Amino acid sequence: MQRADFEGDPVTVAPWLLNKMLVHGGQAGRIVEVEAYGGEIDPASHAYRGQTPRTSVMFGPPGHLYVYFTYGMHWCANVVCGPEGQAAAALIRALEPVRGLEDMRLARPAARKERDLCNGPAKLCQALRISGVDNGADLLAAGQGSVVGGGVLLVDDGTPPPKRPxxxxxxxIRVGTEKRWRFWVPGQASVSR
DNA sequence: CTTTGGATCGTCT
DNA sequence: GACGATCCAAAGG
Incomplete structure:
Protein backbone atom coordinates (compact mmCIF):
# COMPACT_ATOMS: atom_id res chain seq x y z
CA MET A 1 0.00 0.00 0.00
CA GLN A 2 1.63 3.22 -1.15
CA ARG A 3 0.58 6.74 -1.96
CA ALA A 4 0.29 5.97 -5.68
CA ASP A 5 -2.54 3.56 -4.84
CA PHE A 6 -4.66 6.57 -3.84
CA GLU A 7 -4.04 8.65 -6.94
CA GLY A 8 -6.73 6.99 -9.03
CA ASP A 9 -10.35 7.87 -9.64
CA PRO A 10 -12.42 7.90 -6.44
CA VAL A 11 -14.84 5.39 -7.96
CA THR A 12 -11.92 3.00 -8.29
CA VAL A 13 -10.15 3.82 -5.03
CA ALA A 14 -13.29 3.72 -2.84
CA PRO A 15 -14.11 0.00 -3.31
CA TRP A 16 -10.41 -0.78 -3.08
CA LEU A 17 -10.46 0.61 0.47
CA LEU A 18 -12.96 -2.04 1.57
CA ASN A 19 -11.51 -4.45 4.14
CA LYS A 20 -8.59 -2.16 4.97
CA MET A 21 -8.12 -1.21 8.61
CA LEU A 22 -8.62 2.27 10.04
CA VAL A 23 -6.58 2.72 13.21
CA HIS A 24 -6.52 5.50 15.78
CA GLY A 25 -4.67 4.84 19.00
CA GLY A 26 -5.81 1.58 20.53
CA GLN A 27 -8.96 1.44 18.45
CA ALA A 28 -9.26 -0.15 15.04
CA GLY A 29 -11.99 -1.13 12.63
CA ARG A 30 -12.27 -2.73 9.22
CA ILE A 31 -13.75 -0.54 6.48
CA VAL A 32 -16.96 -2.18 5.25
CA GLU A 33 -18.77 0.72 3.54
CA VAL A 34 -17.56 3.73 1.53
CA GLU A 35 -18.82 6.38 -0.87
CA ALA A 36 -16.93 8.10 -3.69
CA TYR A 37 -17.03 11.88 -4.10
CA GLY A 38 -15.73 13.30 -7.33
CA GLY A 39 -14.58 16.78 -6.46
CA GLU A 40 -15.27 19.56 -8.90
CA ILE A 41 -17.26 17.41 -11.33
CA ASP A 42 -19.59 16.07 -8.64
CA PRO A 43 -22.38 18.38 -7.40
CA ALA A 44 -22.65 16.34 -4.19
CA SER A 45 -19.03 16.98 -3.25
CA HIS A 46 -17.99 19.68 -0.83
CA ALA A 47 -15.35 20.64 -3.38
CA TYR A 48 -17.87 21.17 -6.19
CA ARG A 49 -17.71 24.96 -5.96
CA GLY A 50 -13.97 25.09 -5.74
CA GLN A 51 -11.43 25.27 -2.96
CA THR A 52 -12.37 26.86 0.35
CA PRO A 53 -10.59 26.79 3.71
CA ARG A 54 -12.69 23.82 4.74
CA THR A 55 -12.04 21.73 1.62
CA SER A 56 -8.37 22.58 1.15
CA VAL A 57 -7.21 19.16 2.34
CA MET A 58 -9.12 17.53 -0.51
CA PHE A 59 -7.01 19.49 -2.98
CA GLY A 60 -3.78 18.30 -1.38
CA PRO A 61 -1.88 15.04 -1.86
CA PRO A 62 -3.81 11.74 -1.69
CA GLY A 63 -3.63 9.38 1.25
CA HIS A 64 -4.55 12.05 3.76
CA LEU A 65 -7.62 12.38 5.96
CA TYR A 66 -10.33 14.95 5.27
CA VAL A 67 -12.48 15.46 8.37
CA TYR A 68 -15.49 17.79 8.32
CA PHE A 69 -18.08 18.92 10.84
CA THR A 70 -21.78 18.82 10.01
CA TYR A 71 -25.25 19.17 11.49
CA GLY A 72 -23.77 21.22 14.31
CA MET A 73 -22.51 18.13 16.13
CA HIS A 74 -21.04 15.41 13.94
CA TRP A 75 -17.63 14.65 12.44
CA CYS A 76 -17.16 12.58 9.29
CA ALA A 77 -13.93 11.20 7.81
CA ASN A 78 -12.79 10.84 4.20
CA VAL A 79 -9.73 9.41 2.49
CA VAL A 80 -8.38 11.95 0.01
CA CYS A 81 -7.70 10.40 -3.39
CA GLY A 82 -6.95 11.49 -6.94
CA PRO A 83 -3.82 13.38 -7.96
CA GLU A 84 -2.73 16.41 -5.98
CA GLY A 85 -4.61 19.48 -7.15
CA GLN A 86 -7.76 17.49 -7.93
CA ALA A 87 -10.30 17.26 -5.13
CA ALA A 88 -11.64 13.74 -4.75
CA ALA A 89 -12.35 11.65 -1.70
CA ALA A 90 -13.90 8.50 -0.30
CA LEU A 91 -16.24 8.94 2.66
CA ILE A 92 -15.82 6.16 5.21
CA ARG A 93 -19.38 5.21 6.08
CA ALA A 94 -18.96 2.16 8.30
CA LEU A 95 -16.44 -0.03 10.08
CA GLU A 96 -16.55 -3.47 11.58
CA PRO A 97 -15.18 -2.97 15.13
CA VAL A 98 -11.98 -4.97 15.53
CA ARG A 99 -9.89 -3.63 18.41
CA GLY A 100 -10.47 -1.38 21.42
CA LEU A 101 -14.18 -2.21 21.69
CA GLU A 102 -14.30 -1.19 25.33
CA ASP A 103 -13.05 2.30 24.53
CA MET A 104 -15.51 2.49 21.66
CA ARG A 105 -18.37 1.73 24.02
CA LEU A 106 -17.16 4.43 26.40
CA ALA A 107 -17.05 6.91 23.51
CA ARG A 108 -20.49 5.85 22.28
CA PRO A 109 -22.81 5.10 25.20
CA ALA A 110 -25.80 5.25 22.86
CA ALA A 111 -24.69 2.13 21.00
CA ARG A 112 -26.69 -0.87 22.15
CA LYS A 113 -25.26 -3.64 19.99
CA GLU A 114 -21.73 -4.15 18.78
CA ARG A 115 -22.76 -3.37 15.22
CA ASP A 116 -24.07 0.03 16.34
CA LEU A 117 -20.60 1.18 17.36
CA CYS A 118 -19.34 2.10 13.88
CA ASN A 119 -22.23 1.64 11.42
CA GLY A 120 -22.39 5.26 10.25
CA PRO A 121 -19.94 7.96 9.18
CA ALA A 122 -20.36 10.07 12.32
CA LYS A 123 -20.62 7.02 14.58
CA LEU A 124 -17.23 5.69 13.56
CA CYS A 125 -15.61 9.05 14.17
CA GLN A 126 -17.13 9.10 17.63
CA ALA A 127 -16.01 5.52 18.33
CA LEU A 128 -12.43 6.11 17.13
CA ARG A 129 -12.36 9.62 18.63
CA ILE A 130 -11.65 11.23 15.27
CA SER A 131 -12.37 14.98 15.12
CA GLY A 132 -11.24 18.21 13.54
CA VAL A 133 -7.79 17.97 15.05
CA ASP A 134 -7.20 14.95 12.79
CA ASN A 135 -8.04 16.86 9.61
CA GLY A 136 -5.16 16.56 7.15
CA ALA A 137 -3.49 13.63 8.94
CA ASP A 138 -1.27 11.48 6.74
CA LEU A 139 -2.85 8.02 6.73
CA LEU A 140 0.39 6.47 5.47
CA ALA A 141 2.63 7.94 8.18
CA ALA A 142 3.44 4.52 9.66
CA GLY A 143 7.02 3.42 9.21
CA GLN A 144 8.29 6.85 8.23
CA GLY A 145 10.40 7.12 11.33
CA SER A 146 8.66 10.07 12.89
CA VAL A 147 6.45 10.12 15.94
CA VAL A 148 3.78 7.56 15.16
CA GLY A 149 1.04 6.28 17.36
CA GLY A 150 -1.19 9.26 18.00
CA GLY A 151 -2.42 9.77 14.47
CA VAL A 152 -5.06 8.17 12.30
CA LEU A 153 -3.62 5.43 10.09
CA LEU A 154 -4.75 3.17 7.31
CA VAL A 155 -3.37 -0.36 7.48
CA ASP A 156 -3.56 -3.26 5.05
CA ASP A 157 -3.69 -6.47 7.09
CA GLY A 158 -3.70 -8.64 3.98
CA THR A 159 -7.45 -9.01 3.62
CA PRO A 160 -8.28 -8.19 0.01
CA PRO A 161 -11.30 -6.10 -0.99
CA PRO A 162 -14.38 -8.16 -1.90
CA LYS A 163 -14.14 -9.50 -5.43
CA ARG A 164 -17.67 -8.29 -6.10
CA PRO A 165 -18.58 -5.43 -3.72
CA ILE A 173 -27.30 13.94 -0.36
CA ARG A 174 -29.81 15.96 -2.37
CA VAL A 175 -27.95 16.23 -5.67
CA GLY A 176 -26.05 13.65 -7.64
CA THR A 177 -28.34 10.97 -6.27
CA GLU A 178 -28.31 9.05 -9.56
CA LYS A 179 -24.69 7.99 -9.22
CA ARG A 180 -24.23 4.54 -7.73
CA TRP A 181 -21.05 5.45 -5.91
CA ARG A 182 -21.68 3.71 -2.60
CA PHE A 183 -19.88 0.42 -2.05
CA TRP A 184 -20.03 -2.06 0.79
CA VAL A 185 -18.97 -5.56 1.81
CA PRO A 186 -21.93 -7.84 1.05
CA GLY A 187 -23.57 -9.41 4.05
CA GLN A 188 -21.58 -7.40 6.60
CA ALA A 189 -23.57 -6.70 9.77
CA SER A 190 -21.91 -3.33 10.40
CA VAL A 191 -22.98 -1.50 7.23
CA SER A 192 -25.13 1.57 7.88
CA ARG A 193 -28.93 1.37 7.99
C1' DC B 1 -40.35 -2.96 13.03
C1' DT B 2 -40.96 2.26 10.78
C1' DT B 3 -41.61 7.19 10.95
C1' DT B 4 -40.80 11.71 12.72
C1' DG B 5 -38.72 15.71 14.59
C1' DG B 6 -35.16 17.95 17.45
C1' DA B 7 -30.43 18.95 18.35
C1' DT B 8 -26.84 22.49 17.05
C1' DC B 9 -23.13 25.42 14.60
C1' DG B 10 -19.46 25.98 10.89
C1' DT B 11 -19.54 27.29 6.35
C1' DC B 12 -20.67 29.72 2.35
C1' DT B 13 -24.30 32.83 -0.04
C1' DG C 1 -29.58 33.68 6.90
C1' DA C 2 -30.10 28.91 5.29
C1' DC C 3 -28.71 24.41 5.39
C1' DG C 4 -26.01 20.22 5.78
C1' DA C 5 -22.00 13.51 2.93
C1' DT C 6 -26.21 12.63 10.69
C1' DC C 7 -27.82 10.49 14.90
C1' DC C 8 -31.02 9.41 18.37
C1' DA C 9 -35.10 9.14 21.21
C1' DA C 10 -39.87 8.93 21.17
C1' DA C 11 -44.08 7.54 19.38
C1' DG C 12 -46.95 4.56 16.65
C1' DG C 13 -48.03 -0.19 14.42
Missing amino acids: ARGTRIG
Missing part, protein backbone atom coordinates in the same frame (compact mmCIF):
# COMPACT_ATOMS: atom_id res chain seq x y z
CA ALA A 166 -22.23 -4.48 -3.32
CA ARG A 167 -23.09 -1.18 -4.95
CA GLY A 168 -25.87 1.41 -4.67
CA THR A 169 -26.73 5.09 -4.56
CA ARG A 170 -25.17 7.45 -2.06
CA ILE A 171 -26.96 8.41 1.14
CA GLY A 172 -27.89 11.74 2.68
